[in-house]
Amino acid sequence: MKRFRKIHKLSTECTECTLGTEHHKPPCQVLTQVKKGCRCRIRRHNAHGAIRQRLLDLGFVPNAEVEMIRCATLGDPLEMRMGDYYVTLRKREADLIEVQMA
Helix, strand or coil, X not given: CCCCCCCCCCCCCCCCCXXXXXXXXXXXXXXXXXXXXXXXXXXXXXXXXXXXXXXXXXXXXXXXXXXXXXXXXXXXXXXXXECCEEEEECHHHHCCEEEEEC
């Protein structure tokens, strides 16, 4: 008897991420680990002081959806889309933001 596996199709927007099945929640990661074209939701950020306030002012609040647009050649800065506007962050700031794949 042959056994068949259920094959999950990933969206055409995100060709590089390796999401699990629908029943398996993907682990949390930082924003710099999100691949180009993938979407994620912000869980929290670990920034303090002026950087924390800047991130909140830019819209990096819990449950906000972020799409990674592109990354510079050397990995810094990162360009993301939040809603209907684009934001560019330094890599050291993006390392402070914890996300969960959407």
